[in-house]
Amino acid sequence: MRQPWRVAVVGGGIAGLAAAARLREGAPAGTEITVYEQSGALGGKLRTGELAGQPVEFGAESFLMRDPTGAESAAVALIRRLGMAEQIVHPTVGQAALVVDGGLRPVPGGTLVGVPGDLERVTTVARPAAGADTDGGRPLVAPDADVSVGALVRSRFGDEVVDRLVDPMLGGVYAGRADDLSLVTTMPALARAARVEHTLVGAVRAAQAAAPRAPGAPVFGTLAGGLSSLVEAAATASGATVRRDAAVRELTPTDTGWRLTVGPTRDPELVEVDAVVLAVPARPAARLLAGPAPAVAAGVGELDYASVALVTLALPQPRLPELSGFLVPSTEGLLIKAATFFTTKWGHLRRPDGLALVRASVGRYGEEAQLQRPDADLAATVHRELSAVLGTPLPTPVDGHVQRWGGALPQYTPGHADRVAAARTALRAAYPTLVLAGAGYDGVGIPVCVRSGETAADEIITALGGSAR
Secondary structure, eight states: OOSSOEEEEEOOBHHHHHHHHHHHHHSOTTOEEEEEOSSSOSBTTOOEEEETTEEEESSOOOEESBOTTSSBOHHHHHHHHTTOGGGEEOOSOOOEEEEETTEEEEOOSSEETTEESSGGGGTTTOOOOTTOSOOOSSOSSOTTOOOBHHHHHHHHHOHHHIIIIIHHHHHHHHSSOTTTSBHHHHOHHHHHHHTTOSSHHHHHHHHHHHSOOOTTOOSEEEETTOTHHHHHHHHHHHTOEEETTOOEEEEEEOSSSEEEEESOSSSOEEEEESEEEEOSOHHHHHHHHTTTOHHHHHHHHTOEEEEEEEEEEEEESOOOOSSSEEEOOGGGOOSEEEEEEHHHHOGGGOOTTOEEEEEEEEOOTTOGGGGGSOHHHHHHHHHHHHHHHHTSOOOOOSEEEEEEEEEEEEEOOTTHHHHHHHHHHHHHHHOTTEEEOSHHHHOSSHHHHHHHHHHHHHHHHHHTTOOOO
8 A cells, every 4th residue: 555545534523533533643654634524614513602702512512421331431532632631521410300291300310311220210200101011031122133212111111201201311312202213222231131131120220230330420521612622623633634615526436545526516626545434424425325335325325314403592690490401202392302501500601690501402303394493483482482391481582592403413213233234344345445434323422423433543544554543
């Protein structure tokens, strides 16, 4: 292989930037890395803005501190390598609530993403079905099977537990519905336990017991300087040439690697590289794969996404409960599906003048029509619904912002993990120097995206004859 290597990273979200940074760490000196980002901004769904003179996240808000093994998460490890560990801050308020019958009730403890391991503890928000979670003499889920979270929990605990507890918890993360989301992809620890245990209570307890415990350790973190600072630091550390407003329209295999067709149809730029990390959502990835790998493109193109809007309001001295926020079951009939009291949850954002920042997430999968409303209408509806849930009229906002994320949140239907594994296996066999990375394949959350990008970079390094970390 010629030196230096030339590697293209298509997609400037955190997965693509993590891939670029890992390539810089592990590839030979002089390797040319270019990040192509179709939009004018790096970071994907990591975007720190400003409202009422204060920094605020208009996209992802935080990251998990630990991975499922108990080790520090890939996001924390990256932050540490970038020399930003001292900027990590943690929530000062952790208690959240659920909207039940129009009012707020604390989220019960002892659940696994809303699925209870002790049915008595959730009776304040939902009545579990009596006698349904019986031992049938065999594991709940077959060894190679996948089911929807909703189907499994409904069959064992009844509708109320799903509708009032599990569905809003999953909806807050995925903007999807429990009845459509894969157990294996969204709750892998429970899926593993369900392949051994005969009852759902037993499976939840087994998954909880297997989880690494660090009493008192913070679960979530963010950066005091805003998550866009992570984006900027990763881009800088990668030493990559960053091409904004640069749409990659076609990938063509060559004798030595790949030819990228970049830019407008009438005046395209042709770029030759040795390898490509494809760190874009499934649908644009499928379009780029349609030429070199049509069968893979067909499989990847089946992955679906939900659209959401994040409405942030700056409220002068409102009376807010001492909660991090609340989740809304779809059965409540509200446009809001989740809300975060930023300046309550995050101590570093609190202001001496009492101005509060409140963000509401709007839209679930299949509710795209609701998101066609004008910004002012969405903001007014959110203000009205917040007032109703809190039981008190909120003051008129002094500032507001509506951030729309079209097709932003992957919907992991049952069998997702197998479909992605098959696509990657086929792609690796045909083109080992073309690798997929990102949330559309591996799961949501900053740590997952960072790990996905780094794994893709390691595969490229290995394929080009280097030694991956």
